Amino acid sequence: MDIVYVDNNATTRVADEVIEEMLPFYGQFYGNPSSMHTFGGSVGKKVKEARQRVADLIHADPEEIIFTSCGTESDNTAIHAALLARPDRKHIITSKVEHPAVDNYFKVLEKQGYRVTWVDVDKHGRLDLEQLYKSMTDDTAVISLMWANNETGVIFPIEEITAKSREKDILFHTDAVQAAGKVTIDVSRVAVDMLSISGHKIHAPKGVAALYVRKGFKLSPYMIGGHQEKGRRGGTENTAAIIGLGKACELAGHHLDEMNTRVRELRDYLEKELLEKIPASSVNGDPEHRLPNTLSIGFDAVEGESILLMLDREGICASSGSACTSGSLEPSHVLMAMEVPFKSAHGSIRFSLSCYNTREEMDHIVNAMVPTIQRLRDMSPFWKDGKMV
Amino acid sequence: MWDYTDKVKEHFLNPKNVGELKDANAVGETGSLSCGDALKLFLKVNDSGRIVDATFMTFGCASAVASSSALTEIIKGMTLEDAEKITNDDISDFLGGLPKEKMHCSVMGQQALKKAIADYKGIQIMEKPGEVVCECFNITDLEIIEAIRDNGLESSDEVTNYLKAGGGCGNCLERIDEIIETAVAEN
Structure with a gap:
């Protein structure tokens, strides 16, 4: 794979x-x-x-x-x-x-x-x-x-x-x-x-x-x-x-321009697709002053480690701001300091790109993320009839 | 990455008995959104006191989902009398073990089962007897003492692994150490 x-x-x-x-x-x-x-x-x-x-x-x-x-x-x-x-x-x-x-x-x-x-x-x-x-x-x-x-x-x-x-x-x-x-x-x-x-x-x-x-x-x-x-x-x-x-x-130094054009566009594309195709999702962090390669995005009512392990099966390597991956029990100190609500903090995923990434890869991520979040929400006691309960 | 057994992975990726049980006559809920994991357990108990069906809905990490799935598999077909004896170790053993930092996931299963059985019997479990020690995860001294006694815990790290207590801000760690000292002395 x-x-x-x-x-x-x-x-x-x-x-x-x-x-x-x-x-x-x-x-x-x-x-x-x-x-x-x-x-x-x-x-x-x-x-x-x-x-x-x-x-x-x-x-x-x-x-x-x-x-x-x-x-x-x-x-x-x-x-x-x-x-x-x-x-x-x-x-x-x-x-x-x-x-x-x-x-x-x-x-x-x-x-x-x-x-x-x-x-x-x-x-x-x-x-x-x-x-x-x-x-x-x-x-x-x-x-x-x-x-x-x-x-x-x-x-x-x-x-x-x-x-x-x-x-x-x-x-x-x-x-x-x-x-x-x-x-x-x-x-x-x-x-x-x-x-x-x-x-x-x-x-x-x-x-x-x-x-x-x-x-x-x-x-x-x-x-x-x-x-x-x-x-x-x-x-x-x-x-x-x-x-x-x-x-x-x-x-x-040579890739700085590419990072701020092509890679930024890939990140923006990934962000737009995920926000559009997955309800109750939200971006963490100031969209105006942000690195061109980074996307931190939270999904209500699901937990980050579960998302990561399902993505792992699709060959996708990302990380989470959730606690359960690190052994500590609270969401990351960064998301806590930002007072990101618990409903999405526990289900926050970080995608961080490089010049090696492609548009096809972004599509693969979106195609894997949509059913993953759906599946975990179907299992979650906090999700019913398409929304948070 | 966590070192999960194949059984944990299997029960996470293909969990058994997921979803709401429409004709359930007993429900047990534990955990919360802020804690990072929660389990809602549904039971159908027949007139002779046997669990004929069990399902769950879980929010949490892979081991929380796997523990919930394992729990329902263990208790299906059991009498309530036998189910009452199920411990978190039974859940962990069924899965071939859990990483020590994840033992609280199996404890969550045991707690939900206890609550569901009480619900069936119409017993009101007193919400949280004892004095709250860990405010981050709302854990009382009595719960800590019970976990120490049942699992032979000897350090605050171990208490955190089983109950989460002390795993948030850490302000109660000294108090947990005191409780351990007293409990060990009493033994």
Whole structure:
């Protein structure tokens, strides 16, 4: 059975071009880029090229790019360094819909005595800017807000927010793991101090990521060790993966237009078809400010895991905002923060597309979804005669 | 992805006895929309007290559907006397086991059956005796004590797996630990 992969906010297929770029560095070119000899140095040159390619995707300088092992490490590193740089400040700000890499770190910091402001979102997943601006004080060390949300695709107005945080001399980190490669990121225009991106969300392999650190900010390392990454991240470089990440960033730059035209049209088509053909369905998240590839859609009176397992039989890979897939029992913290009603929160599915998806695949999804939802509703005690009871 | 047995998958994908039973003379309902799963069980009991038919309607995950399907298969043809002895373990065993995080689905089956039998006998089950401990899922101390006793639970994680209690905001986890301590001491 052919797989229809629409779970690209979870992870992506490694691009063929990326694999091709990487393979020699698992084979004959195994040198250490830090070595004095030409053999190692030749790998160093490719790592340098990768750093340039990552920098180009976000309009940064290559010296502002640090390679890490994953998005979580980038996020943790940034927050950790910000707090060390502002030792006298004891207040930190984030939102209620962050990825666990930020959310759980902030919870630990709260236990350690930091005062945390968890900024609310409205029912469309939009940040409460008034609350955010009011909470910025002289005691605020760092603000960490995601560029775009992994579950709903909602984009936060980072440019607008960083103008304010810069005025108040508050360090700003953004988790741009979901945004990179899907929308334009230009750090020469947006006053972020640190920005995380992850390889496996943009068709590079798992286990490699990057952290942008604005020139002039002296970052204390999170991973303490050797002189790699100019002393900002110890540990021998994951050379092949870094070279893969570089290639993936180059490709992401090339595909940015396609992402915002063809892929966006596919997503919009899928959304329109599902809303039209399945009654009592609703989109989660601000339709105006949303990643072009993401669709979070809730279906009344049915439960997400059941939907996913039925789709799985049709070869369709998606994910849900429901609790039952994760082992926790409440719907996702993102949908809860948005106060999505329980009737549709438990039955919310996320479809996240990539450049590899086709129109035929969207039709296949619609054709599978219509009878799946019908079947589960026929079984549901909350559904009778075509409506919620 | 959950590690479901083939039997769970089979009863999820092709559940038995789905739908409303028009001539049911006993109904038991448990769970709610906010909890993420709910089961409505319909029984037809004949004059000699035997369950001649059973159907269900379920909102929930695969193991909730499979547990409901399994329950109806187990109790069809049983006398009420025997059905009263059915436990959540019987449902789980019938399915070849459930992931521990999903045991509450089998508990839901047992609860719905209990309510349906009470409904048939015209007994009013006192709604939730005891003191509510978990406000997210409306679980009382007596329910927690019963689950600890029946299933030999020893940690708040296990209580959450069986009853969901503590699985929402987590504010009651300390209270659950206290209840476990007391229950274990009493044993």
